[in-house]
Amino acid sequence: MNRMQSIFRTGLMAVLAGTLVVPTTMAADNLTYAEKDGTLKTVALDTVTKSDGDKFVGYIRVGGRRKSLRIDARQIVELRRGDGDAVNQWSKGLARGMRMMAAGRIANQGTAAGAEETFAKIAYSIEDGTKGQEETERVHPWQNMYGQYYLIEARLKLGQGGNEAKLNEALDAIAQFRKRTAAKSRAKIDMQVPDYKGGSLSARAFGWGKNRLSPYVDLLEARVHAALKDPAKAGAAYGKVIEDATRANGSPVLIRDAVMEKAQIEAAGKDAQKAEEIYREAGTKLRSYANRQPDGFGREMLTKSANRALLRGADLLFDSALSGKYGIKVALDRYMSLQDSVEGKKDPALQFGARTGVGSCLVEQGGNGQKAYEALLSVVLEGYEYPDHVARALFYLAKAAPQYGDQIDKSGGSGAFLREEAARWKNDLKQRYPTSSWAKKATSE
Secondary structure (H helix, E strand, C coil): CCHHHHHHHHHHHHHHCCCCCCCCCCCCCEEEEECCCCCEEEEEEEEEEEECCCEEEEEEEECCEEEEEEEEHHHEEEEECCCCCCCCHHHHHHHHHHHHHHCCCCCCECCECCHHHHHHHHHCCCCCCCCCCHHHHCCCHHHHHHHHHHHHHHHHHHHCCCCHHHHHHHHHHHHHHHHHHHCCCCCEEEEEEECCCCCEEEEEEECCCCCCCHHHHHHHHHHHHHHCCCHHHHHHHHHHHHHHHHHCCCCHHHHHHHHHHHHHHHHCCCCHHHHHHHHHHHHHHHHHHHHCCCCHHHHHHHHHHHHHHHHHHHHHHHHHHHCCCCCHHHHHHHHHHHHHCHHHHHCHHHHHHHHHHHHHHHHHHCCCHHHHHHHHHHHHHHCCCCHHHHHHHHHHHHHHHHHHHHHHHHCCCCCHHHHHHHHHHHHHHHHHCCCCHHHHHHHHC
16 A cells, blocks of 8 residues: 555545544644545645635645645535634634534633634624724624534534524524525625524624535534434435435535434434344445545545445444344354455455454354454454554453463463453553543443
């Protein structure tokens, strides 16, 4: 594997796993985008000239130099706008609000504004700036737009803890976003909007016309309905995201997230085998969408997302087997089929995930410590790019080692060193992945 392939694989795995997050410190707008061949790049954003649902045109900083960039909007993987070092107070406010959100300070704390209030003030301001201070004081329509988008996210996060009122306010903010999208860019609209304190206020705000964030707002609406525990509305909203993105050659990020989240809703509360079928169907759909993508980026992302769906289904079978509902062989057979599949041989993440599953099943089944140990050890030694799989492999390696030792004893040898090794694998898990669920489970046993 050459260096560029390695960079792509590492970056794409982060995207596929949903690990691209807002940094806790933000000095400048950052853009992550994909070249047509799938290579991911993260750069500092200098200026945006155009950013609608079709094209992104602007300037980026590469090695300190200003460089023009013109790409399809679908190639954007992550664009969070807000510059803590900017002269403009509104750009600083966006960055401050994102830092608050990342730190969990979303609601106001006493007299100190939280992310929600910070974004609301940016979303509904139309300040022109005093003469001579325009760069510092003037609010631009794109700042309004991102303020509104982050306001929806903030209310969703507040509502996911059970605050239904905030979820309904998020739906109101979504309706306002669409009203502003329907208006001409820079048109000033009179609006009645919910206050962050629970009341309402009159506001004037910029319209935006067609913009890149609209389909992502549709995705947020689906998530709000899911948080409101309305699977019918959530399913319909996810379906719209998928339909629009596939028809308009939209971002594969939207397709990936909508298909996977829709499957999660449909699988909730279902029998494990039925849930596995739902995820298997999601994998089939993602692979179909991948085949229709116009570039390597889309094909790669959706193919690997399809594999994640299949692996998720197998994990549900395993969890159900541990609860005693099914025999472990049902999960073992599924993991083995994924491990030996064509995609399993092409996609390292699927291969290591399935191999970890095989080893875990063999440990739970008992009587085959050597095979379990060898499968899990290979994940620990070779799968370092996939920490979730390695953490699970370490947990079960600590259980496989004494089983392997017992096998050696029965064949006339001495497996004492393997029984001693079990504690070392458990300690390794706790040191390398102290916050993982597997480390917590190891500590509790």
